[in-house]
Amino acid sequence: MLTVEADPARVEIRLSAGELICPDCAGLLCRWGWARSRVLRDATGGLMAVRPRRTRCVSCGVSHVLLPVFALVRRADMxxxxxxxxxxxxxxxxxxxxxxxxxxxxxxxxxxxxxxxxxxxxxxxxxxxxxxxxxxxxxxxxxxxxxxxxxxxxxxxxxxxxxxxxxxxxxxxxxxxxxxxxxxxxxxxxxxxxxxxxxxx
Structure with missing residues (x-):
């Protein structure tokens, strides 16, 4: 799991530019599909659908889910x-x-x-x-x-x-x-x- 900014378009740009690195070996991360979609609740009770990008390290081969910075693992609230x-x-x-x-x-x-x-x-x-x-x-x-x-x-x-x-x-x-x-x-x-x-x- 790797935390990234909230804007998914910016995450894609950073991936293309080779700016995201593996937290295990510091190798470059590349696209590797998507993680399961989630629905999160904000402070007002509003719902936001999130589909985190899945990546894989070109060096060690380990996959990482790019979790938006407003989300906590296994929690339905922001x-x-x-x-x-x-x-x-x-x-x-x-x-x-x-x-x-x-x-x-x-x-x-x-x-x-x-x-x-x-x-x-x-x-x-x-x-x-x-x-x-x-x-x-x-x-x-x-x-x-x-x-x-x-x-x-x-x-x-x-x-x-x-x-x-x-x-x-x-x-x-x-x-x-x-x-x-x-x-x-x-x-x-x-x-x-x-x-x-x-x-x-």
Whole structure:
């Protein structure tokens, strides 16, 4: 799985130009069909059909699905919707309040929060390292009330740090940036991410 920008036309242009590289061996990626179509829900409950491009590395032969930056692996809601739920939980909101605010089933929101909580310390460490590595003059966030809140603060802090080095990152939300650097697996069973996405969106 490799995270790319939201615009599929731009992804095709980058593929043709040889700008997308394999996250395993740094070889060039070429077109190799399409992955299964998905339907994602946005913040208003609107639906968006997505059919990710499938690619194959010309060097190692491994195939990779190019997941749009707004999508998380195995989730039906866009990353910013899930990120809003995580941020609300970090400030102390309860699951029912969050679910009502976002217009999502309580069990769906509870699943997001439980999955994130189960790996909160790993997420905190990953994004704190990214914050320090990416920043021009990094300042790690202070300790929050909970490990969950610490992890959310690290995600946001890493985003701020990346914007100091790459200002264009500031045009997207912290949750889209989190998708980009984890390859969309923020809430997937495959956590932790082994490597930062080499083909920045």
């Amino acid at each position: 990353a910013e919707v899930i990120g809003a739920a995580l941020a609300a939980k970090a400030t102390g909101a309860g699951v029912r309040v969050i679910a009502e605010r976002l217009g999502r089933p309580v069990e769906t929101v509870r699943g997001w929060l439980r999955r994130f909580a189960a790996r909160a310390e790993t997420v905190r460490r990953f994004f704190t390292v990214l914050l320090v590595d990416a920043g021009v003059d990094p300042a790690p966030p202070g300790t929050a009330r909970t490990v969950f809140a610490d992890a959310v603060a690290a995600v946001v802090g890493a985003w701020w740090s990346m914007t100091s080095r790459w200002p264009a990152v500031g045009t997207v939300s912290p949750w889209l940036a989190a998708c980009a650097v984890t390859g969309g697996i923020l809430l997937a069973p495959a956590w932790p991410a082994k490597k930062i996405n080499k083909s920045r969106p």
